[in-house]
Amino acid sequence: MYTSCKVSQGVISALGPYGGKQRRGKWMTAFGTLEKGQHHRDQFSSTCTGDVISTRLGYTFAHLELCIDLFQDTYDPASLRDFTDQLLLYVESGEDSGLLTKDDLDHILLDLAGSGFQATAVTLTWLLGYMALNQDVQGEVHKEIDAVVGRDRLPSLEDQPYLPLTEAVMCEVQRLASVRPFLTPHRTRKGTVIQGYDIPRDTLVLFNVWGLHHDARYWPHPSRFNPYRFLNEDKVVEIPDHFMPYGAGTRQCPGESLADVQLFLFFTAIMHQLRALPAHPNMTLEGALDHLLRPKPFCVKVEARD
Numbered sequence: 001m002y003t004s005c006k007v008s009q010g011v012i013s014a015l016g017p018y019g020g021k022q023r024r025g026k027w028m029t030a031f032g033t034l035e036k037g038q039h040h041r042d043q044f045s046s047t048c049t050g051d052v053i054s055t056r057l058g059y060t061f062a063h064l065e066l067c068i069d070l071f072q073d074t075y076d077p078a079s080l081r082d083f084t085d086q087l088l089l090y091v092e093s094g095e096d097s098g099l100l101t102k103d104d105l106d107h108i109l110l111d112l113a114g115s116g117f118q119a120t121a122v123t124l125t126w127l128l129g130y131m132a133l134n135q136d137v138q139g140e141v142h143k144e145i146d147a148v149v150g151r152d153r154l155p156s157l158e159d160q161p162y163l164p165l166t167e168a169v170m171c172e173v174q175r176l177a178s179v180r181p182f183l184t185p186h187r188t189r190k191g192t193v194i195q196g197y198d199i200p201r202d203t204l205v206l207f208n209v210w211g212l213h214h215d216a217r218y219w220p221h222p223s224r225f226n227p228y229r230f231l232n233e234d235k236v237v238e239i240p241d242h243f244m245p246y247g248a249g250t251r252q253c254p255g256e257s258l259a260d261v262q263l264f265l266f267f268t269a270i271m272h273q274l275r276a277l278p279a280h281p282n283m284t285l286e287g288a289l290d291h292l293l294r295p296k297p298f299c300v301k302v303e304a305r306d
């Protein structure tokens with residue numbers, strides 16, 4: 001996926017703590033980032049009590065180390081296979097000025113695998129579930145895609161501006177599902193006051209995105225699936241400030257634009273080709289929380305569209 005980006009750009013976009021576009025103001029800039037030289041692994045062990053989390057992270061790191069070793073053994077700078085090879089080249093060529101250790105490589109890959117691709121896959125699963133449960137809206141999405149794309153080719157990114165309802169459906173599912181219901185834990189590096197609340201130094205701060213996305217002051221009938229709330233009277237997508245599936249501030253998700261592109265291409269391709277129906281009349285969608293809010297297993301029937 002990253003083979004076409006320049007090595008330095010690829011690395012910087014994955015690494016940069018301030019890489020995400022600053023679309024939503026300066027929320028949370030008072031909150032701390034990791035200290036220089038401190039890793040997520042240390043942050044987890046100091047802020048999460050569960051042995052379970054440490055054990056699972058331990059497995060993940062062990063697996064990543066194996067992968068990196070395997071890639072190192074079979075690495076050929078003349079034929080880069082993927083992002084891991086790009087990273088190895090970046091280090092080998094000295095472009096990193098000696099800054100990256102093997103431990104850093106583990107963390108970059110962990111960030112991508114853990115923070116990135118799972119959240120996208122989980123969002124797509126929610127999308128499929130909501131489409132199965134909302135046949136009327138799914139029908140409208142099919143109509144919109146057919147009118148803009150036709151039946152002879154798959155949707156492409158150029159179609160995106162002409163598919164407002166499809167976009168609105170993706171936003172509404174991201175709001176309802178809130179797959180990252182709490183942002184990454186942050187720690188205050190100095191005492192601060194927010195809306196009259198004293199937050200002392202060294203407080204662990206968890207931002208409740210799920211709460212914000214289900215707050216009736218901002219979203220009338222918050223638990224209703226209503227994609228039209230993201231469309232203005234001219235049927236143009238309007239994204240309010242209180243919608244933040246990717247977080248906000250300096251640690252906002254740096255993969256936002258990639259995730260948006262992936263979600264759009266996968267979702268529109270699926271809708272172009274298939275109709276999702278509940279496999280059982282009493283199908284329900286419920287979330288189960290680990291580090292992501294995933295839908296509990298559900299069954300849908302899919303039919304090929306003509």
Ligand code: HEM
Nearest residue numbers: 111115116119120180183184246247248251252253255259
């Ligand atoms: C639908 C998909 C995604 C969602 C909903 C999502 C959401 C988030 C959220 C809420 C955060 C925490 C932000 C904060 O604490 O303020 C985050 C962090 C992060 N995301 Fe994503 N993300 C998605 C996809 C991706 C992808 C595709 C990548 C990379 C390929 C990615 C890479 C990261 C990284 C590296 C971080 C940690 C940033 C840091 O701590 O500075 N994410 N994401």
